[in-house]
Amino acid sequence: MIMVAGIVQRAFRMVAKAGAKAVLSVATHNNEALTIARMNACRACPNFDADSQQCGVCGCYMDVKTTLLRNHNPYKGGRIEITHCPEGRWGDAEIANHYRAIDGKELIETN
Numbered sequence: 001m002i003m004v005a006g007i008v009q010r011a012f013r014m015v016a017k018a019g020a021k022a023v024l025s026v027a028t029h030n031n032e033a034l035t036i037a038r039m040n041a042c043r044a045c046p047n048f049d050a051d052s053q054q055c056g057v058c059g060c061y062m063d064v065k066t067t068l069l070r071n072h073n074p075y076k077g078g079r080i081e082i083t084h085c086p087e088g089r090w091g092d093a094e095i096a097n098h099y100r101a102i103d104g105k106e107l108i109e110t111n
């Protein structure tokens with residue numbers, strides 16, 4: 001029974017990720033090294049859920065989001081953004097701050 005539940009859970013996640021990619025994706029970057037670097041930063045991040053592969057800040061599936069160059073932000077009316085870590089942990093704090101300023105959020109350190 002536990003094995004069946006695991007299979008169903010994995011199947012659900014595959015469908016959810018396919019849906020997430022369809023909703024999020026505007027353009028992919030096709031740069032495997034960039035995907036790996038982003039995923040490594042996420043795996044070391046306290047906001048990362050290793051079981052679901054989701055970010056606790058933006059809610060995205062990181063194995064999808066790390067492949068993107070530009071994405072829709074479903075929490076901002078589908079706004080098209082340069083894909084970034086919302087906390088600048090991908091070495092992209094300037095980009096994160098661009099959107100944080102638009103959204104009236106506190107800016108993060110950029111050094």
Ligand code: SF4
Nearest residue numbers: 042045048055085089
């Ligand atoms: S996107 Fe940023 S905040 Fe989210 S898990 Fe990855 S490194 Fe952490």
